[in-house]
Amino acid sequence: MPLEIYLDLFSQPCRSVYIFAKKNNIPFEFKKIRLFEGEQYQEEFGKINVLRKVPAIKDGDFTLAESVAIMIYLADKYGTPDHWYPADLQTRARVVEYLSWQHSAIRIHGSKIFWLKLMIPKILGTDVPKEKMDSALEDLDGSLRLFEEKFLQDKPFIAGQKISLADLVAIVEIMQPVGAGLDVFKDRPKLSAWRDRVRAEIGNDLFDEAHQNILGAQDMAKCIDSSKLEIFKPRILKLFL
Template identity: 70%
Template sequence: MGLELYLDLLSQPCRSVYIFAKANSIQFDFKKVALAEGQQYGEEFGKINLLRKVPAMKDGDFTLAESIAILLYLCRKYQTPDHWYPEDPIKRARVDEYLSWQHSAMRAHAAKMFWFRLMIPVITGEDVPKPKMDSAMEDLNNTLQLFEDKFLQDHPFIVGDEISLADVVAIVEIMQPLGSGLDVFEGRPKVAAWRDRVRNKIGPKLFDEAHNDILNARNLPDTFEKNGMLDFLKPKIHKLFN
């Protein structure tokens, strides 16, 4: 049995795994888990990942959850080029530093704007109150500024002159708000130039393919209407945000 990756490219961690595997010519069987249809709650997927989250991986009899763990596993098993996760202890520490920081910073705030601007209004039929929206936008702007000042600085990439896992994980998160119509690159030429370098290194075709679903996320209301997920999600969203 070959490598199986369980993914939905609406999910930013799924995109990081997909991009990395494709960019390194790692052969895998793409197993689509449609989040908008609730397939993560199905019995079969539960056998792969009891956490009910994507991405998930199955390699023979071995299963693995969590995108960072999967990325590191792929790095080690397939002995990908050193620049992705450098042997040099200082460079590797810089990758680890970003990967550790981003969970509660870039991921949290970029994803919140996507939910506030698109998903919550779609699911509940109500806009997020302006004070909450303004606070979320302030958090995202502060995080983007920290990304520039602390992690990017004046380097081409996060760890210097070469792309690494940190850049892949960063770009998929920063692209997420675009799905709600919010261009986070506007007025941030340094971050926009970094995005272009990452896109070129990954390959424009792969980059655009991986982000096609999120850039068309405004079609999600039709999907929710068709599959009945609105009634399922409404109480969960109200519990989280009210």
């Protein structure tokens, strides 16, 4: 049975898994789960991932959730190049350090901007208080400063001279608020240069393919059926407002 990967490329973690698998020529069957239509709550997907989240994989009888765990599993199983998840103890520790930090920093703040700037006002029809937006922008700015000063420093990539899972996870998260119309790279030459290096290492075509949906999110918002998100509205507003 082929490896099955359950994805929605609007999701940052899904993009990281998709890029990693495609870049490393890992054969898989793309199983699309439309998050905005609630397909993650269908009975069949619940058998794959009881957490009701994507990405998820099914490899024979083995199922696995969480993007970082999935990429490490694929790296080990398919023997991907060492730079992705280095064998050297200290280099790997740098990768793990970033992956451990980013959940409560880049990921949460980038996601919040996407919802506050685009999804909540444009699709859910709820006004976002200025102080909420200002606070979210401040939080994201602080995280991006830390990313540059602590994790990137003057290195080409987070773990040193070569791209790793840390850079892959970082770039998909940092691109998320871009999809809502916020140019996070403006006036950040170091961040912009790093993005360009990561894009070149991934390959321009693959990078653009993976980010096509998110960069078209503002147009998508004009035609999405908001009624399909109505059931999630109280939960979303409680989370972000």
